[in-house]
Amino acid sequence: MMQIKPWVRALAMYEPGRPIEDVARDYGFGPDEPIVKLASNENALGPSKRALRAIRDAAATVHLYPDGGSFRLREALAKKLDVRPSQIAMGHGSNELLALLGHAFLEPGTNIVMADGAFVVYRLVADLYQAATLAVPMKAFTHDLDAMLAAITPATRLVFIANPNNPTGTMVDGPAIARFMERVPAHVAVAIDEAYVEILPPDRQPDTLRYAREGRSVFVLRTFSKTYGLAGLRVGYAVSSEEGVGVLERVRQPFNVNSIAQAAALAALDDDAHVVRTRRMVGSGLAQMQRAFRAHGLDFVPSVANFILVKVGRGREVFERLQRRRVIVRAMDGYGLPDYIRVTIGTKTENEFFLEQLRLVLAERTQP
Numbered sequence: 552m553m554q555i556k557p558w559v560r561a562l563a564m565y566e567p568g569r570p571i572e573d574v575a576r577d578y579g580f581g582p583d584e585p586i587v588k589l590a591s592n593e594n595a596l597g598p599s600k601r602a603l604r605a606i607r608d609a610a611a612t613v614h615l616y617p618d619g620g621s622f623r624l625r626e627a628l629a630k631k632l633d634v635r636p637s638q639i640a641m642g643h644g645s646n647e648l649l650a651l652l653g654h655a656f657l658e659p660g661t662n663i664v665m666a667d668g669a670f671v672v673y674r675l676v677a678d679l680y681q682a683a684t685l686a687v688p689m690k691a692f693t694h695d696l697d698a699m700l701a702a703i704t705p706a707t708r709l710v711f712i713a714n715p716n717n718p719t720g721t722m723v724d725g726p727a728i729a730r731f732m733e734r735v736p737a738h739v740a741v742a743i744d745e746a747y748v749e750i751l752p753p754d755r756q757p758d759t760l761r762y763a764r765e766g767r768s769v770f771v772l773r774t775f776s777k778t779y780g781l782a783g784l785r786v787g788y789a790v791s792s793e794e795g796v797g798v799l800e801r802v803r804q805p806f807n808v809n810s811i812a813q814a815a816a817l818a819a820l821d822d823d824a825h826v827v828r829t830r831r832m833v834g835s836g837l838a839q840m841q842r843a844f845r846a847h848g849l850d851f852v853p854s855v856a857n858f859i860l861v862k863v864g865r866g867r868e869v870f871e872r873l874q875r876r877r878v879i880v881r882a883m884d885g886y887g888l889p890d891y892i893r894v895t896i897g898t899k900t901e902n903e904f905f906l907e908q909l910r911l912v913l914a915e916r917t918q919p
């Protein structure tokens with residue numbers, strides 16, 4: 552018998568959005584029956600054309616190890632974000648950086664503070680390092696930063712703020728974060744997870760990088776998976792103090808970001824037009840969804856991100872029925888929201904298809 556550590560055996564696993572191929576296999580959908588995936592907050596416009604070109608070019612040299620220091624990408628990010636390259640740590644998606652924070656900060660007897668309706672990975676990382684999770688109730692589906700401050704104990708090592716938050720699509724503004732940062736005790740590191748920040752119009756993006764510039768104990772986490780449309784390549788980064796980056800550099804694997812991912816991210820960073828197009832698509836898609844939800848008398852949580860929570864009643868059942876109708880969304884029972892589903896904003900056509908299938912599912916359910 553393998554002697555697996557009992558607490559490892561007990562770890563919960565992340566439930567990802569279902570891949571299109573899985574659903575096609577399960578339900579026997581053929582190539583002429585396309586499936587619409589609105590389950591993982593990916594960019595419905597796809598990657599930038601410049602990134603695609605960079606990927607093709609980089610393919611010729613995959614026999615060589617990547618630059619383990621992601622030199623060019625960090626230089627470009629530093630320039631764009633007005634920080635030093637030594638203030639940026641790259642990760643295999645921001646998910647890896649979350650785990651690296653756990654690796655560096657957490658152990659039995661410590662805890663993390665998070666909002667109870669925030670991204671579930673924070674809790675999974677705490678479990679992985681046998682730290683406790685102090686989950687603070689949200690207010691109107693939004694982080695309650697005052698209550699989170701009050702929850703901090705001497706054993707708290709990390710506070711996680713997802714902004715905008717997944718799965719609620721809500722955000723706290725710059726002044727609220729500033730008040731939090733003024734009062735947070737010095738022994739705590741603050742991880743601000745900004746996976747969706749580029750979807751916001753620039754004037755609504757809270758200036759959190761200033762805390763990194765000021766040398767505060769902060770890790771601003773960003774990703775190329777969402778707005779930049781590179782989820783399949785796994786690239787994320789953390790902006791912190793040089794000390795903070797040094798910690799992540801020590802615990803990461805030497806080649807955690809592959810060469811194709813580095814090249815694609817570098818090219819995507821240059822394509823502002825693609826980001827603007829994405830923002831526009833998400834804006835009109837959100838309006839389209841919210842209009843339809845109102846027309847159907849469905850409650851929803853107004854969102855600033857590229858997804859939306861809608862209250863459909865018995866969410867897991869609706870999720871399964873939609874899947875049978877070739878639409879993949881997310882059930883939310885894992886977040887304590889059994890009556891909700893989370894839907895990613897797709898293209899206009901994808902949103903229309905989803906809304907029509909949802910209408911049919913809700914109609915078939917109300918029949919005797």
Ligand SMILES: *Cc1c(COP(=O)(O)O)cnc(C)c1O
Pocket residue numbers: 592643644645646647670713716717744746773774775776777782785786787
């Ligand atoms: C999608 C998401 C991430 C992870 O993104 P990757 O960079 O693909 O690992 C992190 N945080 C939140 C809140 C997310 O929704």
